[in-house]
Amino acid sequence: MASQPNVSLKSVSKEKAPVIIDRANFDALLQALKKRGYQLVGPTIHNNAIVYDTLESAADLPVGYTDRQEKGAYRLEKRSDKACFGYVMGPQSWKKYLFPNRLKLWEAQRNNGSFSITPTEPQTPRYAFIGVRPCELTAIDVLDRVLLQGSYVDPHYQARRKGIFILAVNCTEPGSTCFCASMDTGPQASKGFDLALTEVLEKKRHYFLAESGSKLGEEILREIPCQPAAEAEIDSAAKALEKAARSMGRTLDTAGIKELIADNFDNPFWDRVAKRCLSCANCTMVCPTCFCTTVEDTTELAGDKAARVRRWDSCFTLEFTYIHGGSVRQTVMSRYRQWMSHKLGRWYDQFGISGCVGCGRCITWCPVGIDITEEARALRESKKRSELK
Amino acid sequence: MAAMSDPMVPVIYRVEKFQKETGDTFTMELSPAEKKSVFRFKPGQFNMLYVYGVGEVPISISGDPTHPNGITHTTRAVGSVTDAMNKLKPGMAIGVRGPFGVPWPVEEAYGDDVIFVAGGIGLAPLRPALYQVLSQREKFGKVILLYGTRTPEDILYKKELENWRKRFDLEVFVTVDRATGDWRGNVGVVTRMIPRSPFDPHNATAFVCGPEAMMRFTALALMDRGMPMENICLSMERNMKCGIGLCGHCQMGVPFICKDGPVFRLPRVRHILEER
Numbered sequence: 268m269a270s271q272p273n274v275s276l277k278s279v280s281k282e283k284a285p286v287i288i289d290r291a292n293f294d295a296l297l298q299a300l301k302k303r304g305y306q307l308v309g310p311t312i313h314n315n316a317i318v319y320d321t322l323e324s325a326a327d328l329p330v331g332y333t334d335r336q337e338k339g340a341y342r343l344e345k346r347s348d349k350a351c352f353g354y355v356m357g358p359q360s361w362k363k364y365l366f367p368n369r370l371k372l373w374e375a376q377r378n379n380g381s382f383s384i385t386p387t388e389p390q391t392p393r394y395a396f397i398g399v400r401p402c403e404l405t406a407i408d409v410l411d412r413v414l415l416q417g418s419y420v421d422p423h424y425q426a427r428r429k430g431i432f433i434l435a436v437n438c439t440e441p442g443s444t445c446f447c448a449s450m451d452t453g454p455q456a457s458k459g460f461d462l463a464l465t466e467v468l469e470k471k472r473h474y475f476l477a478e479s480g481s482k483l484g485e486e487i488l489r490e491i492p493c494q495p496a497a498e499a500e501i502d503s504a505a506k507a508l509e510k511a512a513r514s515m516g517r518t519l520d521t522a523g524i525k526e527l528i529a530d531n532f533d534n535p536f537w538d539r540v541a542k543r544c545l546s547c548a549n550c551t552m553v554c555p556t557c558f559c560t561t562v563e564d565t566t567e568l569a570g571d572k573a574a575r576v577r578r579w580d581s582c583f584t585l586e587f588t589y590i591h592g593g594s595v596r597q598t599v600m601s602r603y604r605q606w607m608s609h610k611l612g613r614w615y616d617q618f619g620i621s622g623c624v625g626c627g628r629c630i631t632w633c634p635v636g637i638d639i640t641e642e643a644r645a646l647r648e649s650k651k652r653s654e655l656k
Numbered sequence: 657m658a659a660m661s662d663p664m665v666p667v668i669y670r671v672e673k674f675q676k677e678t679g680d681t682f683t684m685e686l687s688p689a690e691k692k693s694v695f696r697f698k699p700g701q702f703n704m705l706y707v708y709g710v711g712e713v714p715i716s717i718s719g720d721p722t723h724p725n726g727i728t729h730t731t732r733a734v735g736s737v738t739d740a741m742n743k744l745k746p747g748m749a750i751g752v753r754g755p756f757g758v759p760w761p762v763e764e765a766y767g768d769d770v771i772f773v774a775g776g777i778g779l780a781p782l783r784p785a786l787y788q789v790l791s792q793r794e795k796f797g798k799v800i801l802l803y804g805t806r807t808p809e810d811i812l813y814k815k816e817l818e819n820w821r822k823r824f825d826l827e828v829f830v831t832v833d834r835a836t837g838d839w840r841g842n843v844g845v846v847t848r849m850i851p852r853s854p855f856d857p858h859n860a861t862a863f864v865c866g867p868e869a870m871m872r873f874t875a876l877a878l879m880d881r882g883m884p885m886e887n888i889c890l891s892m893e894r895n896m897k898c899g900i901g902l903c904g905h906c907q908m909g910v911p912f913i914c915k916d917g918p919v920f921r922l923p924r925v926r927h928i929l930e931e932r
């Protein structure tokens with residue numbers, strides 16, 4: 268494995284006066300959110316995987332579980348302790364709430380030769396996201412840039428985004444497919460949250476160090492039992508996070524990555540990885556930043572009602588680039604290359620940020636175990652080799 | 657109206673006129689179902705047209721931008737949506753979203769010779785630019801239209817081409833891939849007309865639209881004449897599901913064809929003509 272990247276952690280800020288919430292009072296925090304009308308959504312266990320779903324209380328969290336992730340492998344296991352957030356993440360990201368997989372955009376009604384269109388009103392459900400990982404926070408920032416900051420805005424995303432409360436949880440135990448430290452997105456959340464917690468489990472104590480990132484976050488803290496954090500508590504949270512940054516399962520060297528990809532479009536490397544890729548689109552379905560969609564036009568049997576549904580799409584499908592006469596990206600090679608070069612290269616030019624936040628989902632959920640960090644390394648090596656020739 | 661502000665929601669228009677151009681190509685004139693809005697567009701922009709219950713496709717606006725009453729589209733029926741569109745009749749409704757996209761840089765060509773190179777249905781997206789150039793004719797040097805199509809039966813806008821041919825301030829050259837009937841004109845691909853075309857390559861702008869292979873060879877032929885790449889403008893075609901930079905389908909490298917194009921100067925899309 269390549270050398271670890273230099274990580275500079277923002278020390279847990281003292282100005283913002285972090286507070287301590289004892290494990291016993293953690294549920295009070297969730298109940299305070301509920302009282303304000305938020306629907307809690309967060310990690311639960313479904314079919315042996317972590318799945319974000321409705322929570323009633325802290326008791327619904329996968330307490331005492333962890334996830335083992337590897338290339339093409341995912342397994343839940345019992346932990347020896349009662350950590351509330353002792354796992355990394357499951358296949359689905361928060362994108363499913365902000366940018367649903369299927370969304371009816373409008374309905375049309377036919378009446379004597381003409382038709383009228385009724386758009387779906389954008390919804391603002393009041394979700395409190397419980398346990399957003401730092402990389403996933405950045406993924407939300409990425410989606411904001413794509414869907415809110417261009418010349419056109421997606422009104423549905425905009426409305427949904429408005430209603431969200433974000434409770435981030437820093438990562439003290441990164442998974443083996445994680446590489447957020449390389450992508451500068453974790454293991455500590457620096458912005459974009461209402462509250463950020465660091466879970467600390469000591470021999471005799473179990474508590475959360477909490478920082479607020481918004482007015483609303485501050486108010487919530489005032490409503491629940493907590494006390495100002497002592498120096499020692501802040502230090503032990505900071506140490507845990509530093510250790511986490513050093514123990515990332517994977518690394519990806521981002522130095523000059525955009526140019527590396529742009530300059531190596533014809534490198535035979537792409538053919539090698541394409542030989543293994545099944546073009547199954549799993550990586551794009553689990554990715555928290557992929558935003559591509561298609562539309563389906565339907566009519567009811569009688570034909571007097573029609574509708575358009577928007578759903579997630581993937582650049583790995585052949586139809587994605589279909590134009591009259593055939594698809595533009597015919598080969599698996601060209602589709603894999605589109606995916607990786609978009610994520611790690613062109614995204615910077617399009618949206619001023621990387622399209623990959625280092626969450627590792629695409630590595631875990633690839634059925635043949637293709638690993639974006641290994642492939643980025645292989646591309647770099649292959650370029651070096653060709654320079655030596 | 658809320659519906660107007662959502663760029664993904666079509667506005668209802670009515671087919672005013674429906675005219676067959678050739679065996680598979682037709683021109684429609686559309687006007688808003690609820691009379692009020694004037695539709696303004698720039699040459700080279702496109703609309704997303706929705707046929708009730710069938711689907712939505714990008715179609716360039718082919719009408720006159722200097723007379724913005726109604727919207728004109730010229731479409732070739734090639735598949736499910738365009739076939740259904742071909743069955744519309746005057747009075748029927750159609751959904752319209754647009755106009756979208758970056759136009760032909762007509763004003764930036766003031767003072768230049770202007771050379772239009774069209775292949776097949778590619779004449780439709782170029783026609784508004786030609787209208788604009790002709791409406792400000794004194795601002796340009798020579799104006800030339802090179803138009804290639806499959807057979808004489810596939811020639812679009814026949815009447816209009818005849819009128820254009822009669823003008824002294826516009827040179828029109830038409831060629832067909834395959835002569836049929838009593839065709840006496842040019843035979844061969846449109847790129848073959850470029851070497852002997854009477855324009856000053858160092859002081860000209862080219863507007864090119866047609867199948868990608870045709871555009872590639874046209875660009876090469878223009879560069880052979882010494883035309884700088886920067887002065888060659890192309891209109892690109894990619895699968896489009898939104899037209900507004902959100903669905904991701906039309907990305908080719910960094911550019912989104914729908915919002916950064918469809919019209920590009922060649923240096924920006926040179927890779928596209930090669931990339932797969």
Ligand SMILES: Cc1cc2nc3c(=O)[nH]c(=O)nc-3n(C[C@H](O)[C@H](O)[C@H](O)COP(=O)(O)OP(=O)(O)OC[C@H]3O[C@@H](n4cnc5c(N)ncnc54)[C@H](O)[C@@H]3O)c2cc1C
Pocket residue numbers: 589590591592702711712713714715716717730731732733734735736737738739777780781892893894895896918
């Ligand atoms: C910016 C732009 C301007 C265009 N202007 C014109 C025009 O003025 N006149 C004209 O006749 N055609 C034009 N086209 C091409 C036209 O959009 C396609 O012929 C049309 O989408 C075919 O759809 P279909 O359902 O009839 O065909 P099918 O083959 O049944 O297509 C199925 C689906 O594939 C996609 N698709 C197929 N072909 C194309 C294509 N060539 N481009 C983009 N998506 C495609 C569409 O999403 C379509 O719904 C333009 C395309 C673009 C991108």
Ligand code: SF4
Pocket residue numbers: 551556557558559580581582583605606607609610904907
């Ligand atoms: S990687 Fe593919 S599916 Fe994901 S955003 Fe880019 S083009 Fe879309």
Ligand code: SF4
Pocket residue numbers: 550553554555556610622623624625626627628629630639
């Ligand atoms: S590309 Fe892979 S590691 Fe990067 S954000 Fe997407 S799923 Fe996560």
Ligand code: FES
Pocket residue numbers: 895896897898899900901902903904905906907912913914915
């Ligand atoms: S057509 Fe949807 S992004 Fe260009």
